[in-house]
Amino acid sequence: MNKIDIFYRICEKRTAIHGASRPEWFSKEKCLTSFLNSVENAKEYVNSFTFIHDGPEGELYELIKNYNILKINEGNHLGSMTQTYNYASNFKGNYFFAEDDYLYLPDCVEKIAISIDELDLLTPYDHLAGYDPGFYFNQPRLVNDERKSFVADKEWKISEFACYTYSISNKLFHAKKDIITSEYCTRGDLDFYRMMYANGHPLWVPVPALATQVDDYMSPNVDWEEFNKTL
Numbered sequence: 001m002n003k004i005d006i007f008y009r010i011c012e013k014r015t016a017i018h019g020a021s022r023p024e025w026f027s028k029e030k031c032l033t034s035f036l037n038s039v040e041n042a043k044e045y046v047n048s049f050t051f052i053h054d055g056p057e058g059e060l061y062e063l064i065k066n067y068n069i070l071k072i073n074e075g076n077h078l079g080s081m082t083q084t085y086n087y088a089s090n091f092k093g094n095y096f097f098a099e100d101d102y103l104y105l106p107d108c109v110e111k112i113a114i115s116i117d118e119l120d121l122l123t124p125y126d127h128l129a130g131y132d133p134g135f136y137f138n139q140p141r142l143v144n145d146e147r148k149s150f151v152a153d154k155e156w157k158i159s160e161f162a163c164y165t166y167s168i169s170n171k172l173f174h175a176k177k178d179i180i181t182s183e184y185c186t187r188g189d190l191d192f193y194r195m196m197y198a199n200g201h202p203l204w205v206p207v208p209a210l211a212t213q214v215d216d217y218m219s220p221n222v223d224w225e226e227f228n229k230t231l
Contacts, residue, residue, distance in 0.1 A: 002170060003047035004113045005091040007084050008035065009164075010051055010100040011075075012058040020215040023225065028060060028100055030231040031214065035098060037231075038109040045113035047093040054080045060100070078187055081164060085181045089174075096167040101214055103224055108210040112167045114152040120172045121201050124210035126219040127161035143197050149204060156204040160193045163213055172201060 014028060039046060051069045053061055070087055074080045088095055094116045096109070108124050115122060145158040168180075176199060179185055185192035193203045209219030218224055 001045075001114070001117055003045055003093045004096050004109075004116065004167065005047050005088065005093040006039065006049045006096045006098060006109070007088050008049070008051050008098045008100065009054065009080050009084060010060055010064065011054040011080075012056060012060055020217065022215055025225055025228055026101075026214045027228070029063065030228055031101055031103055032060065032063060033231045034104045034106075034227075035102070035109075038104045038106055041106050042110035042113055045110060048091065050087070052080060052084050052087070077164070078183070081186050082181070085186070089177070092170065094167065094169050095173055097164060099163065099165045099213070102165055102211050103214055103227060104211045105222075105227070111152045111154060111206065111210055115154070115156070115204075116167045116169055118151050119149065119156060119204045120169045121166065121196060122156065122168075122204040122206075123159075123162035123166040124206060125162050125165055125212055126205050126207065126209035126221075127159065127163070127213075128217045128220065129161040130159040130205070131220070143194065143202070145197075145202060147202075154206045154210075156206055158197075158202040159205040160190060160197065160203060162193060162203060162205070163189050165211065165213070166203070176201070 039049060051064045051067055052072060053069050054072050055075050072080060072083050074083060084097065096112055112124060143158060143160040147158055149156040173180060179195055185195055208221040212219035212224055
């Protein structure tokens with residue numbers, strides 16, 4: 001089994017995007033803590049761990065300054081994702097690209113590391129739009145694939161919504177690098193996952209989820225507020 005190389009994109013901005021709102025208990029510090037805990041629990045599966053810190057330094061930067069950091073100043077998703085892909089291209093393990101406004105369960109990173117060789121493309125996030133596409137920009141669902149997979153003691157289904165917290169095998173990343181790193185797929189997560197599906201590589205999602213973005217689209221069937229209180 002290949003170990004994973006982790007790339008965690010982080011910035012000091014706290015507000016949600018696309019008109020979404022945060023619950024009052026949202027904290028990027030707690031999101032970070034949840035991720036560090038999950039990485040620690042999976043350290044035997046982790047090859048490397050890099051923070052990509054975008055923009056001005058602040059309270060979050062102080063929390064990560066003793067880790068490996070790629071410092072950038074893009075101030076936007078496209079720029080930071082492009083720099084992350086460029087940086088990650090020379091790493092040899094499977095990839096896990098993570099965002100800073102997610103809560104990650106303690107076994108999240110371990111389950112991803114164990115599953116990615118078999119599934120090739122997965123996310124720990126069960127986006128609510130997978131249940132009600134109209135809830136998310138009125139996007140009709142195009143992927144109606146009912147296949148299931150059972151890996152690492154988890155049931156996995158196919159979806160097309162996940163934002164940019166996802167894992168991909170090293171082999172698939174380099175085989176489809178031109179698609180993955182194109183501006184079209186880097187700008188739009190929905191376009192990215194649909195394009196990958198059209199090329200024979202579905203996005204797998206665990207049920208229940210292993211992580212959630214903390215906004216209006218939180219993964220169902222997990223009490224994330226209660227989990228947040230434990231951090």
